[in-house]
Amino acid sequence: MNYVRTGLLLAGLTALFGAVGMMIGGQQGMIIALLFAAAMNVFAYWNSDAMLLRMRSARQVDDKTAPELVAMVRDLARNADLPMPKVYVIENPQPNAFATGRNPENAAVAATTGLLKLLDRNEVAGVMAHELAHVKNRDTLTMTITATIAGAISALANFAMFAGMFGGNRDNNNPLGGIGMILIAILAPLGAMIVQMAISRTREYEADKIGAEICGHPMWLASALNKLDKGVHAIPNMDAERNPAMAHMYIANPLSGKGVDNLFSTHPNMANRIARLKEMAGTSASNPPGRPAGQGAGVAKAASPRGPWGRNSSKPASSTPNASRQRKRPWES
Secondary structure, eight states: OHHHHHHHHHHHHHHHHHHHHHHHHHHHHHHHHHHHHHHHHHHHHHHHHHHHHHHTTEEEEOTTTSHHHHHHHHHHHHHTTOOOOEEEEEOOSSOOEEEEOSSGGGOEEEEEHHHHHHSOHHHHHHHHHHHHHHHHTTHHHHHHHHHHHHHHHHHHHHHHHHHHHTTGGGOTTOSSHHHHHHHHHHHHHHHHHHHHHHHHHHHHHHHHHHHHHHHSOHHHHHHHHHHHHHHHHHSOOHHHHHOGGGGGGBSSOOSOOOGGGTTTOSSOOHHHHHHHHHHHHTOOTTSOTTSOTTOSTTHHHHOOSSOTTSSOOOSOSOOSTTHHHHSOOTTOO
């Protein structure tokens, strides 16, 4: 049912793209817009992952440049019965992460340096498991194509605004005239945002659930989401602000929340996500999500025998008072 709903929403987004084209250039404009949308979908299928990573200036890492992080992703991918994805690090102070790729065989996961600095290794594992869940569910292609079409709608809307202010009403092909084009310029991006929101929210809940199953510790992800919720509000992500159509691909909404971003958030409420993970872990609602892994009721039952770092991770991440200062971060060799 989720796949049918997502397909219908994508069809609606494509139809909206065609409608904007019609408002700008009449029937001919609609046909051109729909053909352009079809071409964009084909292009996005083959190139969207590389384009997105390049836009974010992501740097691919391997066993030499980030041995702990890559080994963790490899073990999590094995737990999820997935091929090993490419691993990227993005130089950005905001803590966040996303996955991309047209299928599990051509997938990539990316984390910002802000995330790797803020979270401990159990929490990083929870986030990477969440992103691998998107890969396993084949959400990455859907979310990237959605971002591509929504971005194109925004570009067309900007053009409509320009045409409406400078003589668009004299275009006989345009059925609404200049005022109508200005309205389309305002309403079309909002419509695209609503569709993105509908596609993304259910995907995030499902990725939280499956990600918790992949890493074996729902509280790892709950603790990470608790920190990310605070981090993304404290540190702006200028790349995401410049291209908000990509915001729904991140694990946490990277936008500042100004204006309509809060009204049409592509992400579920973080408190609701954490509550669902707590329920999975069998912990009480009063139990803070930052407790050490393995100490919450029910966590040990969900734990896999082999932790994502290559050993049993059911014990607390820090066994000595100064361990947090002594250990290297996952992206450091």
